[in-house]
Amino acid sequence: MLLLFCLAYVVPGFVGREPWKNADIAGFGQMFELARGASSWMAPTLLGQPPEFGALLPYWLGAWAIQLAPSWVPADLAVRLPFVLLLALTLVATWHGVYHLARSRQAQPVPFAFGGEADPADYARAMADGGLLALIACLGLAQLSHETTPSLAQVGFTALCFYAIAALQWRPLEGALGLALGLPCLALSGAPAMALLFGAGILAIAMLDRDARSDASQTAPWKTAAIMVAALLVTAALAWKLDLLHWRLGESGRARDWRSLGRLMLWFTWPAWPLALWTLWRWRRQLTSRHVAIPLWFVLVAVVTTWVTPSSERSLLLALPALAALAAFSLPTLGRSVAALIDWFTLLFFSGCALVIWVVWVSMQTGVPAKPAANVAKLAPGFEPSFSVLAFSAALAATAAWAWLVRWRTGRHRVVIWKSLVLPAGGAALCWLLLMTLWLPVLDYARSYAPVVSGVKRHMTQPGCVEIFGLSRAQIAAFAYHGQMDLRHASRLGSCPWLIAAAQLQPAMTVGLDMRHWQLVSSVRRPADANDNVLLYQKVR
DSSP: OHHHHHHHHHTTTTTTTOBBBTTHHHHHHHHHHHHHSOOOHHHHTTTTBBBBSOOOHHHHHHHHHHHHTTTSOHHHHTTHHHHHHEEEEEEHHHHHHHHHHHHGGGGGGOTTTSSSOHHHHHHHHHHHHHHHHHHHHHHHHHHHHTTSHHHHHHHHHHHHHHHHHHHHOHHHHHHHHHHHHHHHHHTTTOOHHHHHHHHHHHHHHHTTTHHHOOOOSSOHHHHHHHHHHHHHHHHHHHHHHHHHOOOOOTTTTOOHHHHHHHHHHHHHTTTTTHHHHHHHHTTTGGTTSSSHHHHHHHHHHHHHHHHSSSHHHHHHGGHHHHHHHHHHHGGGGGGGGHHHHHHHHHHHHHHHHHHHHHHHHHHHHHHHSSHHHHHHHSSSTTEEEOOOOOHHHHHHHHHHHHHHHHHHHHHHOOOOOHHHHHHHHHHHHHHHHHTTTHHHHHEEEESSSHHHHHHHTOSSSSSSEEEEEOOHHHHHHHHHTTTTOOOEEEOSSSSSEEEEEEEHHHHHHHHHHSSEEEEEEEEETTTTTTOEEEEEEOOEE
């Protein structure tokens, strides 16, 4: 059932939709350029523009997927296949990482005087289930983990490093292979500094690990240190050789405001963060134990990076696997009143969200009640609702599963240690699935550039060669893929019969271009955002 639950969380969002703005379609554009040979593999560009995220491996994976996919598979679907595997890697590595941390002697419950305590392996499995549920329950994971961007590769390889370090004492070969793969791949995914910091901090923790010194069945500390030093040296050499180490500070070098960071962490990491804080309080006398120190170091590195870099949400994404592990270790000491409070809040919040999603969908389909449909028409003018039997069936099945889960949680059954996290994880998965089925057509219409491209092509007799002025990476990728246009940067005299320009930069066009050669054909509005309007010009003969 846990595997089916993970499948229901992973697949929606990857299948049946267009690339969305901004990072999703911009990343896809870089991969599409590589796949068709229009860009250098060692320096990916999109019409000469470097990617927003300085990474290599995620773009390679997407480009290879496009090249290997059959011709009948659309490129935007083929490019998502490796990212589906990366999200699956995140979930699997988090489960196994928590499992091996829970096998540590100091993480195990105190044996009873006359026996009868939980079996160590069964206890570790239950804790791993709780860690996986805590990860899925995090609100910030849903959208960013279903995009074709380096962020998903970073969190996937971070989870792999987390698992490798946790398993190194128990499975030295698997742990060594995980580190040898995880740290360099994390560096190639755009986070070389974080990879080195993760490894250096865990190296110090491994040398001070009391569990490793007191348990003869585990790998000796010096062997662990040797493996980690080797992985760190390989990662550092790779980052230096490929010139990947670039420190990027946000907001002109100033650290982000604590209040904005607090607001971000409050919703992005809910409900893992209060449980993680409870773990740190209850285990405050054992902060150097590996089951607390290892995930705590991962969280601290990610939070500090979030504070000083511009891509705050994507940096904080890397903290979620370790934060979920800390949340799992709060479960043995969680009181009944706290567990009941989490259950009731989760039940009301996610049931209310699901009800809103259903009401709006019914309103779009039938016009009753009228106000939600009117709001949708106002926010997405021109959208025409459609009905899908498959999407409706999936949404109905998910809602029925939620009702069964609530009934199971409130009924009398055998007590399980992860019971406090089953409703948060189930509610997050339910709302995500409902959004990706019932609301997918309107979200596609509002967040995709396909309507803009179609509007532009309606006014063009022969798209062919098109010059662009002031378009973003996402817009360039959209016109190149959806419109199948041969895009070129605008020249002063104009070498193509058509010109597409960003509407907000119209005053700057008179300085950079000779507008006597161009005649305005149409202004095409993006349905959900007037700031993304584009202007179509035709060259005057």
